[in-house]
Amino acid sequence: MRADRPKQYLTLHGKTVLEHTLACFTEHPQLAHLVVSLAEDDPYWPTLPVAADPRILRAPGGVERADSVLNGLERLRALDVPDEQWVLVHDAARPLLHADDLQLLLSTLADDSVGGLLAVPARDTLKQAEAGRVARTLERSRIWQAFTPQMFRLGSLYSALSRALAAGVQVTDEASAIEWVGQAPRLVEGRSDNLKITRPEDLALAAFYLADKDA
Numbered sequence: 001m002r003a004d005r006p007k008q009y010l011t012l013h014g015k016t017v018l019e020h021t022l023a024c025f026t027e028h029p030q031l032a033h034l035v036v037s038l039a040e041d042d043p044y045w046p047t048l049p050v051a052a053d054p055r056i057l058r059a060p061g062g063v064e065r066a067d068s069v070l071n072g073l074e075r076l077r078a079l080d081v082p083d084e085q086w087v088l089v090h091d092a093a094r095p096l097l098h099a100d101d102l103q104l105l106l107s108t109l110a111d112d113s114v115g116g117l118l119a120v121p122a123r124d125t126l127k128q129a130e131a132g133r134v135a136r137t138l139e140r141s142r143i144w145q146a147f148t149p150q151m152f153r154l155g156s157l158y159s160a161l162s163r164a165l166a167a168g169v170q171v172t173d174e175a176s177a178i179e180w181v182g183q184a185p186r187l188v189e190g191r192s193d194n195l196k197i198t199r200p201e202d203l204a205l206a207a208f209y210l211a212d213k214d215a
């Protein structure tokens with residue numbers, strides 16, 4: 001997405017995207033630590049009032065999303081957070097997470113042996129492409145879109161991500177790393193409006209949803 005600043009710092013309904021995203025978590029009573037992975041020379045973060053919140057810890061941003069996540073997990077390990085503790089990983093660019101969805105994820109996975117993620121079943125017919133033509137139509141009933149937060153035990157996520165990165169595997173979400181080590185994350189059906197700001201039109205849609213929430 002082309003803009004004059006990183007998309008997490010674009011203004012959305014009176015605040016930056018990142019401030020909306022963080023509010024989903026700072027307002028939750030059950031979460032012990034909050035780590036934000038940011039480039040060390042990020043010029044925008046210090047200008048946000050939330051940067052002064054003592055509950056928010058910083059970790060270095062990485063080249064890829066998985067590197068940033070690993071740095072965040074390392075920050076928690078440096079605090080001696082036990083390996084058995086659950087961690088939630090969320091995209092800065094998903095500012096519309098509802099408290100109900102967060103609660104659903106926490107309660108559904110509380111006793112799960114693996115962990116899992118918010119996701120929604122695919123709505124459209126999905127085509128697999130080759131050279132711009134349809135190679136096949138996928139079986140839609142088995143396809144879900146992966147959202148965040150994704151929730152796993154600190155130790156197992158740290159180990160799976162480190163191993164996948166060391167092996168050169170491309171992991172675009174935490175669940176992929178867990179899958180790669182042979183486990184099956186649980187899909188928790190969430191709201192479809194938990195969108196990731198990717199294209200300019202997503203920002204307008206997110207603003208519409210936030211205005212609707214306030215109405």
Ligand SMILES: Nc1ccn([C@@H]2O[C@H](COP(=O)(O)OP(=O)(O)OP(=O)(O)O)[C@@H](O)[C@H]2O)c(=O)n1
Pocket residue numbers: 001007037061062063064065066068069090091092093094196197198199
């Ligand atoms: N080096 C990176 C890249 C991404 N992320 C995290 O991963 C999320 C999703 O990545 P993003 O860059 O937003 O994905 P795209 O939508 O593919 O990005 P773009 O808009 O550039 O296409 C971000 O919100 C951010 O929280 C990160 O921590 N470190």
Ligand SMILES: C[C@](O)(CO)[C@H](O)COP(=O)(O)O
Pocket residue numbers: 065091145146147148172173174196
């Ligand atoms: C983690 C994620 O939000 C799942 O849909 C997504 O993969 C992150 O975005 P990216 O474009 O893959 O970095």
